[in-house]
Amino acid sequence: MSLIEVEHLARTFVLRRRARGLARERSEVRAVDDVSFSVEAGEMVGYIGPNGAGKSTTIKVLTGILVPTSGRVEVAGLDPSRRRTELARRIGVVFGQRSTLWWDLPLRDSFELLQKIYRVPPDRYRRNLAEFVDLLELGTLLETPVRQLSLGQRMRGDIAAALLHDPEIVYLDEPTIGLDVVSKGRLREFLRTLNTERGTTLLLTTHDLQDIEALCRRVIVIDHGTKVFDGDLDDLHRQGGSTRTLVVDLVDEAPPIEVPGAVTRRVDGPRQWLSFPADASAAPVVAAVAASYDVADLSVQEPDIEDVIRQLYSR
Ligand SMILES: Nc1ncnc2c1ncn2[C@@H]1O[C@H](COP(=O)(O)OP(=O)(O)OP(=O)(O)O)[C@@H](O)[C@H]1O
Numbered sequence: 001m002s003l004i005e006v007e008h009l010a011r012t013f014v015l016r017r018r019a020r021g022l023a024r025e026r027s028e029v030r031a032v033d034d035v036s037f038s039v040e041a042g043e044m045v046g047y048i049g050p051n052g053a054g055k056s057t058t059i060k061v062l063t064g065i066l067v068p069t070s071g072r073v074e075v076a077g078l079d080p081s082r083r084r085t086e087l088a089r090r091i092g093v094v095f096g097q098r099s100t101l102w103w104d105l106p107l108r109d110s111f112e113l114l115q116k117i118y119r120v121p122p123d124r125y126r127r128n129l130a131e132f133v134d135l136l137e138l139g140t141l142l143e144t145p146v147r148q149l150s151l152g153q154r155m156r157g158d159i160a161a162a163l164l165h166d167p168e169i170v171y172l173d174e175p176t177i178g179l180d181v182v183s184k185g186r187l188r189e190f191l192r193t194l195n196t197e198r199g200t201t202l203l204l205t206t207h208d209l210q211d212i213e214a215l216c217r218r219v220i221v222i223d224h225g226t227k228v229f230d231g232d233l234d235d236l237h238r239q240g241g242s243t244r245t246l247v248v249d250l251v252d253e254a255p256p257i258e259v260p261g262a263v264t265r266r267v268d269g270p271r272q273w274l275s276f277p278a279d280a281s282a283a284p285v286v287a288a289v290a291a292s293y294d295v296a297d298l299s300v301q302e303p304d305i306e307d308v309i310r311q312l313y314s315r
Pocket of ligand 1: 013014015030031049050051052053055056057058
């Protein structure tokens, strides 16, 4: 049996809108429509898709917040909506856009409240707190009220809070949203350590493809409530025909750059945008450009996940 099992999951929302007079119009949104997948213990899976695809709805069903309209869901051997309290001890949830911490309390007090709520034995709590404070660099922040923390600090606090009770599964919904590059890097490093050293199973929802590339070998893509891809990240790129972009700043304006392995998509003064396959190395393209042109600066832009998915569909 897999740690997470989802079979033919559907979740419909019924909307009632006031039409003319007192009559109400009824309409349905099929947020998740016949989705099946399973996740094994120790996996780190990216659950991605465009806005409104049904990601949060799936996560809410997996935590037991929402009841499926149809289908079967089992997490750690439990039916989430029927055994929500029991399941809560075995899962951790992190929402990048919302904090689960108490706004006016120092971080330490929030952690202590969570210890009591989850009945974490004192020695385990102390051990976990010490480890997360160290790995997430929270030492100087423990006495600070949550409302005074920066977004990145608050996020690290939220992640520690979600892990104090040693959950075997953690759902992360946009954990790096709004963070700067350094904070994103630190957080990814921490999640990787959590997965490799503790064997925690992670299901990650994000719009940032770099999160996925740094962390997940496997991705599940949903669009309009339906699963459209489940497999290796490299295969997703190949199927989506996705490209990366080399942005070249030349010393002087020039006609479109011509080098093997890349196509110049745009020219704006001395700046040019070249695209090349996402699964190819940038090195030969960079070398070819540098060998034939006077280059002032270069940078590589990763493909946007929404583009990858759009391209997957436009074929
Ligand atoms: N409580 C609700 N009532 C009515 N419709 C809902 C509700 N929750 C979600 N929906 C609808 O279900 C669909 C899927 O929403 P969901 O939040 O799961 O998408 P998402 O993939 O998480 O999107 P995003 O990336 O924007 O967070 C959307 O059309 C949304 O409007």
